Amino acid sequence: MNKKPKMAIFKFTGCAGCQLEFLHLEDEFLDLLDLFDIRYWKMIKRDNDEKEWDISLVEGGISTPREIEEIKQIRKKTKFLVAFGDCAIGGCIPSIRNWTPQMEVEDYVYPDTSSIHSMKVTGIGEYVKVDEILKGCPPHRDTLIELFKSALLKIRPRLRKHSVCVECKFNDNECLLTSKKMACMGPVISAGCGAICPTLGRVCEGCFGPMSNPNAAALAEIFKDMGLNDKDIKRKFRKYAGMSPEFRMEAGH
């Protein structure tokens, strides 16, 4: 076998949950260490090397000028860059603040805002070229494993981005939207979670972001017919992927 591919894991504006999900691989984690050489991962390593990497997983969105600089440096040193999780893809939950004036948001948190250099939160794709995305908040461990294996085999990973409805049907679930009149985001949200929430009788919140070619306008219309008001509908689309081009209109841009 060739030399082990060098891997790096970085975090920007996010909650570190995606990295944690990686650590939670547990059963497979030791196998992975045999296959990859993890050169940079501040969460678990004391000595980190900043040379070049074959594959970099980047968690978190970009929200300060310093982060812009850093992500550009990472891109320069990386062969294959992965946006790891919804924050890195489109800002995700931290981006909810993009709809409130910057000044107001800063005042909520900091007594003295004079040293804050924060901007609107976006995904890393706003500044650098991204080679692959792993959807989810956090991504499902199976998709991580699929990505790693594909990287070793040098083939395209099988990361399908169809609706949650697909997995919901695989589980033989009754439809929360049509049968229970619950405002489920499933028909426009990317699968990958195994439809965990709907299987437990809870609506899909949308944590995997938009599916491929979603019809967000039609779902917003369905929510309206159910009696949701405009504000609630906007909140639903803003929550995990308000910055995505697919949900922009419904999130209220």
Add this chain to the structure above:
Amino acid sequence: MDAYTIEKKDMKILLKRFQEDYKVFGPIKPGLESKFDEIKSIEQLHLDYISTVLPPKKFFHPPKEAMFSYKIEKGRFTSKEIKQNEKILIIGIHPCDVYALLKLDKLFSGDFKDPYYQNRRKNCVIVALNCVKPSEYSFCSSMNTGPFLDKGYDILLTDIGTKYLIELGTKTGEKLIEGLNLKKATKDNYHEKKRRLETSKKKIKKSMDALKISRIAQKNLHHEVWFDLGECGGVAGSLPCLSCGSCTFVCPTCYCYDVYDTVDFSLKSGTRNRELDSCQLLEYGEVAHGGNFRKDRKDRIRHWMLCKFGVAAGGSNSSCVGCGRCIRVCPSKIDITAVAKAIGGG
């Protein structure tokens, strides 16, 4: 063949007999959103169900299955088929779903035989149940697939009040009830069955002219209906399609699947799997280098409807059985019978 009757309260005798040789599956909930699952005791069996979320297709062409495992040793590939040899019996399948299985049989045993499907089918006994309570979404009578059945069963049950009429379709079915000392069916029982068929037919509200629509749809590939369904407007009070794919997964005759490998970390062994796919999903028409034959939603919804109308894939054979599941499950309330009428084949 002879026919018999059994009191409803005595159904446990029949179930016990079935369980001697088979793992028994049946509807486990009443109502429209029932589910075929294993029946261990008679209390779990709800033959008064109206419809299920997934059709019995899931037993023969499951949403996900492993086809074979493979490994490479010293440069040589070997593979081992994963065979499913469990003997099962499904009780309570409605006529529409039996007809759907007959259509799948034809498909999977044509020029290209599908051993996985055929093997499962061979190991299964069908105890069908005539449909006396069609749902508000059904249009089986338009498709000649219900509400009552005349083929495709080993045993056929009909609810005739306090009893079930038991008709036998095959030797397997005959053997199964041998020695149970069931009462022979009388003329009155048959008369009651006929009466129930007539009442059942009257309960069906939706309709579609299957022959006419297959002829008309072919000539209306650019009808505005497809644009309304795909992009804006909707048809007959519906909203446009969401491309969620629900209609195809609950369809008892949709058979399209995707094949992919799961490789072990050793990168030297793995399994080849298949998973149901849907023509409503963007990735379905995708080919190498990002090309896509059905990039637009309107093309995808049109493709599916034409397939159900009997136009796609060579035509002449409608793959719809009128079970109405797609109408019930559609969040946008798209109704295939209304679409047929809008094109002019109703």
